[in-house]
Amino acid sequence: MRKYAAAGLVLTVLLFGGAYLAAGGPAAEPEPAAPETAAVHHDRDVTLTIQDGGTTEQMTLERYLTGVVRGEMPASFEMEALRAQAAAERSYVYYQLAAGRKDAHPDADFCTDHTCCSAYLSETAAREKWGGDFAPWNTRVEQAVSDTDGQVVLYNGRPILAVFHSSSAGRTAAAGDVWSGDLPYLVSVDSPEGEETVPNYxxxxxxxxxxxxxxxxxxxxxxxxxxxxxxxxxxxxxxxxxxxxxxxxxxxxxxxxxxxxxxxxxxxxxxxxxxxxxxxxxxxGYGHGVGMSQYGANQLAREGKTWQEILEWYYTGATVGNA
Structure with a gap:
């Protein structure tokens, strides 16, 4: 049965790789002060502490997002889908930074464990995985991150919990169908992917x-x-x-x-x-079903939708703007 809870959601991530496919939990909507200007926070100027196994390291948001897009979405997808993925993950980063560090890694902002945060594929691992396709595919991923630099999905002026999944069965799920409450931008919407466009649909x-x-x-x-x-x-x-x-x-x-x-x-x-x-x-289908469908995003891109239109399709009432 549906559960409505004013406090917010308990996030279950289950990733296409993850996309949010493991158990976790977003807190209630954070209440940061509204920014006085619309200045862009460039990815290269934001430094994160990332936990990788038993070690932590500092890296720019630009580098982190590049690794996450490598890990979360096929690099062969349409460029507008890759851009949508980069902006969705950037939105999730800012949302979680406002909510505070997780108990699983109190000394780091994020980790590389897809069951906790997001799947992360380093450049070394991508070279091994992609082989001769590394150069063109990595260029596409870097371009997707660069083209959306500093851009996030906003609801009432704040970055959203931009969850995503691999593929849906005609419609995405509302947040309350899966977790402990609803969010106004995570409602059920049509999604165009199907057996013809999704492997192992x-x-x-x-x-x-x-x-x-x-x-x-x-x-x-x-x-x-x-x-x-x-x-x-x-x-x-x-x-x-x-x-x-x-x-x-x-x-x-x-x-x-x-x-x-x-x-x-x-x-x-x-x-x-x-x-x-x-x-x-x-x-x-594959995944929890909430938020952006990755294969749906790829199909929308093939139909001519921009990355901004894809994000606004899946996150109802949200807009794209500066972080």
Whole structure:
């Protein structure tokens, strides 16, 4: 069921790489003082402390964003999509800087662990991963960061929690469909990607009766799972974005986002079929579904949308402006 909480959201990141695919949590909206001027804060002039494993280092926002865009979005995507990704991540950086450092890394502004912050791909790692494509692809990423220098997504004059995910099933999810409350700029909107434009848009995963029972009871020992799997599952209820709201399992309603976590599903847009021997999930899309869809952004770019238009498409009521 939907949860409305005035205090804000609990962020679950699950990344395309992450895009925000791990458990975490944004605090209530920060209340920084409104700037007196619209001066640009250039990325090269902002220094961050980044934790990489057991060490920390200083790097410019420009360098950090370049590594994050490498790690979060395919460098082969349309340039307008890459620019949108850079500006979205920059917005997230400023949002988190206003909210304060996380308990996971109190001595650093951000870390390179995608389950905590954002995926980060260093230049060395990118050379190894991309091989002969490194030079042209890295040039595209650097250009995306440079072209959006100092630009962020704003709502009421403040940088937003610009979360993103890999792909949606026709519509993105509202924040309250996934986390502990709503934000006015994170509502459900149409997203144009589909089977023709997204690799592995549909996925199927099957568990034996024993495997499914073990996973369910490990998370919810109170469940009554007698008999065979075809007796465990009731009908699924969906929310407005087509994702599973709840499923009755062993006499208890379990949220779709929780079943996604339990079974490691690519998204909460799924159907479940159970027989006497197994449980099968058929899943559409990848990621938590909130905010900008990366494959949707790529499709919008192919249709002629600018990076600013892409961001304003996915973050309702927001505008693009100086950090």
């Amino acid at each position: 549909y996925s199927t995963v099957t568990f034996t009766a024993a495997e499914a029972k073990e996973k369910l009871l490990a998370a919810h020992p109170e469940l009554k799972l007698s008999g065979t799997p075809d007796r465990w599952f009731g009908a699924a209820a969906e929310n407005g974005s087509g994702r599973v709201e709840t499923v009755s399992v062993g006499g208890t309603d379990i949220e779709g986002t929780e079943l996604r976590r339990i079974f490691g599903l690519r998204s909460a847009c799924f159907t479940v079929a159970a027989d006497s021997e197994s449980v099968t999930f058929r899943v559409t």
